[in-house]
Amino acid sequence: MKKSPVLLIVFIFNITLFSPILAIKAEAEVNQERSLAMEEIKSGSFVLPAFPYAEDALEPVISAKTLSFHYGKHHRGYVNKLNELVSGTELMGLGLEEVIEKTAAQPGKAGIFNNAAQVWNHNFYWNSLSPKGGGKPAGEIGKKIEADFGSYENFVQQFSEAGTAQFGSGWVWLVEDGGTLKIVKTANAENPVSQKNGKAILVLDVWEHAYYLDYQNRRSDHLKAVIDKLINWEFAEKNLNR
Ligand SMILES: [Fe+2]
Numbered sequence: 527m528k529k530s531p532v533l534l535i536v537f538i539f540n541i542t543l544f545s546p547i548l549a550i551k552a553e554a555e556v557n558q559e560r561s562l563a564m565e566e567i568k569s570g571s572f573v574l575p576a577f578p579y580a581e582d583a584l585e586p587v588i589s590a591k592t593l594s595f596h597y598g599k600h601h602r603g604y605v606n607k608l609n610e611l612v613s614g615t616e617l618m619g620l621g622l623e624e625v626i627e628k629t630a631a632q633p634g635k636a637g638i639f640n641n642a643a644q645v646w647n648h649n650f651y652w653n654s655l656s657p658k659g660g661g662k663p664a665g666e667i668g669k670k671i672e673a674d675f676g677s678y679e680n681f682v683q684q685f686s687e688a689g690t691a692q693f694g695s696g697w698v699w700l701v702e703d704g705g706t707l708k709i710v711k712t713a714n715a716e717n718p719v720s721q722k723n724g725k726a727i728l729v730l731d732v733w734e735h736a737y738y739l740d741y742q743n744r745r746s747d748h749l750k751a752v753i754d755k756l757i758n759w760e761f762a763e764k765n766l767n768r
Pocket of ligand 1: 596600648731733735736
C-alpha cells in the first residue's frame with residue numbers, strides 16, 4: 527500500500543519535535559535519581575559502598591533477588607539507621623570501627639552498635655564473595671589453610687559446620703589470631719572488631735536474609751555452595767598480608 531506523503535510529513539515532524547523533549551525528560555529523571563543518592567550521602571557520615579559486582583553475578587548460588595533485598599534493603603537500612611542514630615551525638619564524624627569499639631558491650635548504645643557493626647560486616651561480606659571465587663586457594667592463604675586445618679577439605683567441612691551450627695542469626699569468620707588461622711562464630715551483629723578475637727580474613731553471613739529466598743531452611747546447602755563457588759580467596763590473601 528502506498529503511504530500518504532501527508533502522513534509521512536506528520537510522522538517526521540513528530541519525531542523531530544518530540545525526540546529532544548523525550549531525551550531532556552530522561553536526563554531529568556537520571557539527574558533526579560543522582561540528586562536523591564547525593565541527598566542520602568549528605569544526610570550522614572556513613573555511606574553505602576557501591577556494590578562490587580552485578581546483582582546477578584553470583585547466580586545460581588545467590589539469586590539477584592536475594593542480593594537486591596540483601597544489599598538494597600538490609601545493608602542500606604543499616605547505613606541509614608546508623609546515620610540517623612549518630613546524628614548530633616559525640617560519635618558523629620568518627621570512623622566505623624571507632625563507633626563499633628566505643629559502643630560494644632554497652633546496653634544503652636546497642637542500637638548504634640548493632641547498625642554500625644552490621645554495616646561493617648556487610649561491607650566485608652560483599653568483598654568475601656566473588657563471581658570468580660571458590661575452590662581450593664593458591665598462594666600464601668592456600669598454604670596457611672593446609673598448615674592450620676590439615677587440608678582444604680578439612681577447612682571446608684569445619685567452616686560450613688560452624689556456620690550451620692550458629693544458633694539463630696550471625697556470622698562465621700575465618701580470622702588470623704596469633705599467626706594461626708581459626709574459624710569463629712559471632713551472634714547477631716558481633717564481629718572481630720568488637721570481640722577482639724583476631725584479624726578478619728573472610729566472612730559468611732548466616733542470617734536468614736542471606737539465603738532464605740533461594741534455599742529456605744537449608745543453610746548448610748547454601749554455605750557449601752558459597753564456599754565451593756564464591757569465596758574470594760584474593761580478598762583473603764590481601765587481608766592476610768595487611
Ligand atoms: Fe546480611
